[in-house]
Amino acid sequence: MSKTVTESWAAMEPKAKVVPYQLELPTLGPNDVEVDVEYCGICHSDVHIIDKEWGDEASRFPKVAGHEIVGKVSRRGTEVKELQIGDRVGIGWYRRACLSCEECIEGYENLCPHGEATCFGASQGGFARKTIADARVAFPIPKEIPPEYAGPLFCGGITVFAPFRRFGVKPGDHVAVVGIGGLGHMALKFAKAFGCKVTAISSSADKINEAKEYGASHFINSSDEKQMKEAQGTIDFMLVTVPKKLPWQQYTALLRRNGKMAIVGAILGNVEVPVMTELMVRQLTICGSITGGRALIKDMLDFCALHQIFPKCEVTSVNHLNEALDKVRENKVRYRMVVKL
Ligand SMILES: [Zn+2]
Ligand SMILES: [Zn+2]
Missing domain, CATH: 3.90.180.10 (Medium-chain alcohol dehydrogenases, catalytic domain)
Structure with missing residues (x-):
């Protein structure tokens, strides 16, 4: 040919x-x-x-x-x-x-x-x-x-959809999405449609209204120490969509016992978390994800069609x-x- x-x-x-x-x-x-x-x-x-x-x-x-x-x-x-x-x-x-x-x-x-x-x-x-x-x-x-x-x-959509399925997020779970950008705004929509309680975490306080429009019921300004402190121990599943290193322990502190942090932002560098107090005693999981397989992509397309998520x-x-x-x-x-x- x-x-x-x-x-x-x-x-x-x-x-x-x-x-x-x-x-x-x-x-x-x-x-x-x-x-x-x-x-x-x-x-x-x-x-x-x-x-x-x-x-x-x-x-x-x-x-x-x-x-x-x-x-x-x-x-x-x-x-x-x-x-x-x-x-x-x-x-x-x-x-x-x-x-x-x-x-x-x-x-x-x-x-x-x-x-x-x-x-x-x-x-x-x-x-x-x-x-x-x-x-x-x-x-x-x-x-x-x-x-x-x-x-x-x-690319962006499946990147944030796949972790919900892979890591078994359930309706009623408290989900936090870190970073309200190309990936994060889609993650808020998915989390809401999955029946989760949804919190948006962003350093841009001006994104509060849009975050709520996309499905967040709560908003945390990550530059505000008081707001970060008040949210400690409340989140079941956290999706990190920002492509930059975070003060990791401030974020793992937000997780409940048995909570999971899934990283999908292309961050160059390492995650530092105390093994004894966080991974063992509180049984936290730190994980990552990259795009998704064929079954998950098909699943996402059906989900988006059903819930009108774009x-x-x-x-x-x-x-x-x-x-x-x-x-x-x-x-x-x-x-x-x-x-x-
Ligand atoms: Zn891409
Ligand atoms: Zn192969």
């Missing part, structure tokens, strides 16, 4: 503005679909990759980033069974998984050591008119979810991709940026 060249937007070197670029797509494999991209979300990881903040392996140039892809199937490989031409699908952090290794068999396709991340390394992402992915990790988007808001579910997005044309990337770089988006192709 002949190779396809598509219009894309690439950074030619680290930190460079993206420019139009003729991208040669890989050959369509038997299990692949070609997708006409309609929308692509911008995740902080795209900026890390373009700016080469994760090293040589992550960033090869020219680099076409973008891994929150929504589009319609335009070609099918010979073995593709479920997807039809014209079906609207979403593709997230990984566009391939082997589906036969131990991780894949156990439902952790997101951890497949033989998989391919959508815009990592030599792989080119969704800031392009067309892209190619394995049909088995391209997920049909329920019609109840508006396509312009669907993209961010495939991220709050700013949608702009791909012609403004540089401005949009800068806004993400500067943390000025409330709360998720999407470009229309």
Whole structure:
């Protein structure tokens, strides 16, 4: 099958503005679909990759980033069974998984050591008119979810949805979401829909009204020592969505005995927690999570369709991709940026 060249937007070197670029797509494999991209979300990881903040392996140039892809199937490989031409699908952090290794068999396709991340390394992402992915990790988007808001579910959304399922959060649990940004605002919506008591924790006191709109019944200003102290020992499950190191013991102190802290913010560095007094005597769990496997993504899409949960997005044309990337770089988006192709 002949190779396809598509219009894309690439950074030619680290930190460079993206420019139009003729991208040669890989050959369509038997299990692949070609997708006409309609929308692509911008995740902080795209900026890390373009700016080469994760090293040589992550960033090869020219680099076409973008891994929150929504589009319609335009070609099918010979073995593709479920997807039809014209079906609207979403593709997230990984566009391939082997589906036969131990991780894949156990439902952790997101951890497949033989998989391919959508815009990592030599792989080119969704800031392009067309892209190619394995049909088995391209997920049909329920019609109840508006396509312009669907993209961010495939990276940001699953990142905060998966921990609720994996760590067994129950209705009635007191959930705290640390950081009210792209990830955090979606986590508040999920927590509310799961029937939890929801507290938002943020250093931006001006986010209180929006946090409440997204489902928080309580708000803690983390810069206010008194508020942090009053909340000690009250939280069953804490989701840390901020990408920076925290004064960890001030946060674990908020957990009830047997409480869990799940970290999904890409924090470089270590977590320091006293073993005896916190992990043993109070039986706390500190854990982490990264995107999610296929079953969880399907579960999340059904959940979002049922509860009408979508991220709050700013949608702009791909012609403004540089401005949009800068806004993400500067943390000025409330709360998720999407470009229309
Ligand atoms: Zn991402
Ligand atoms: Zn695998």
